Amino acid sequence: MELSVIVVNYNVRYFLRICLESLHAATAGMESEIIVVDNASSDGSVDMIRNQFPAVDLIVNTENTGFGRACNDALARASGRYVLFINPDTVVGESLLTEAIKNFESDDQTGAVGVCLLDGNGQVLRESKRSIPSLWSSFTKFSGLSDVFKNIPFFNGYYFPTLRYDETGDIDVLPGAFMLIRKKVLDDIGGFDPRFFMYAEDIDLSYRITRAGYRIRYVGSLHVIHFKGESTQKDLSSYTTTFYQSMRLFIQKYTGELYTPFVAGLLQGIVRGIENMQKVQRRMRRPQRKHRKQGLAECLFVLSNGDQLTSVLNKSARQVVQIPEEGHGKAPFYLRYLPSYLHAHRNSALVVDFRSLTFDRIVEIWKQERTSPFYVADSDHSFIISSHNKENQGEVYVFDRTGEH
Template structure:
């Protein structure tokens, strides 16, 4: 099996130094050797609520990242109306699908998946995420070499290639809430004082011990989460990851943030049309957290309510989100793929009725990432559509971070699904 793993590493874009490529393959081989020798098993739990297209793309990347790891993938359909299971089950026959007839909320739905999970480690993963092929093996290797790590998270970027500060956080406090609401955290993003909640003073590219991990990507030792009883079901949505992070730390384990690799998190797709409503839910979750963990909760609760009203007011006044406005324009879409797959992409664009957005194509032959970057600069592109695995997911993420401000979408071999157009 190990020989199979070594020979079938993710394809690379030619143009890098051979020695570098060989070292990457050796490093990956050593990680997988650790995992196989110690028989580390992984259960991946994904909760869907009306984002079937995102679940499909997420599963494509999860399968690529886990094919050499003893794993199980569990998708909990949380009272969706998008016909997710009949659509996806034939495409992913080895994935376990669980159907809840009602929307249980994030915590209960993940706990439902946890009841079926048998892995040594549990990964709670949002459906609107895309992960590179080495992500899971790197995370498992960290657990193997750090016995006191109870849970870990990872660097996340959004669809514009921008770092998501919630990837690493401190526990919430009245001071951090004030600095965030007042705008001081945004004005001083690298400050350890004003942006304490997002740990702005810690480099996103380095590994750090942190206080809070994001539920969008949280890998936990199963022995710990079983002992803690899973997520606290008093939380419907939001706050449950903060609560679990605190309980893991209180049980004597550390929480680790990994600066490499990065994953894509489109962020909040299940709730993107209900921002004010979900802001209210978030602050309700903060009330629950404060009442559960803070002695002076009776003093803090009215302040949380005030922050909730102020934030909701700002949401109502603010103009519609940049993502929605961009997707409604459908302008200047640049395609990156192998030439032989170009017709497939054009057919997909036609299928979704967005051929008018097409600008041009860059064909992948033997270019390095730098040469692709040089070609991108020749176009006035607003959006980029990449076919996977014509380009490696890790290379695509590197390209996203070099082109912050352009919106990236993906299409996968054998699929006509394009994120944000389904």
């Protein structure tokens, strides 16, 4: 078997559905398998998988065992020459996996391959490529200096600044959202360290890959949509605790190998200090109202061949404009004309129906500069998804036949 795809899901049913649709399209004609581990979801994810994707090898956990442990459970069943660990809040194009696998064929020492990740707003996610954390890069990352000085390499050592996001080259660390790895490499080094419940497990696995003498290849010409944060914790307190615990564990694990005891002590101090500072800041803040979705834009531009989605959306938006079928296949039409038209119409949004467009085309559309939000739609099941703020839960709109949601 050529490829085993492993997805760990936790309460992101609608994002997972479109992810699985895109994975099925990307693996068509390829000898492959898709394994989904559900970490005790309560949103109907399991029933959805069983009813709509019976070919998926489903592992149902009765508790949330964490990302790394769940991946290892699926890895024990995997039989492909290559293994893809991918988050459920992602969308891949039909050609993506074939093109990514080609990077292994030209170099036996390439152990893993990563791609450029785009968030819900079409922006490149900086964690698409990273370095092994050093004392300075950790300080700039955790203190927020890397966010303030995004374009200055001196403050962005955490994000492997010597390689541009549109280039191809070797890096240190891949993000857990998309890690394509030779099965032989995983057999040699083992899977994820289960002590990492979530976060830093991808740093640990990446380091063990390079330590074993393999290269990690980043391919900036390949893109995947990643609705960042949908598959992780949204509670700020839980996120902060888990994240910093994982970073402290990584430092402790490699003291004497990556870090001298003195440097490790400084790093632990930095991590604990910034974690405590964030806890104090949370206590001092006034309680904030729970984030409320603003609702759909008044004007929706819909790329869809069918009338069903348009008629449903007509009940929720003031104006719905369906892009004619002949425009879907014309690159100049939807890649040049449409973004400028959206820019000229305030409070508008674009809805792309994957039942009418290929996922490759959707990813191309997603890369365009925009001031309006973009959504991915499933016209057969009348729902649309997106995520425009990584700090808050993504947007999911499910419509019944009357257009209510």
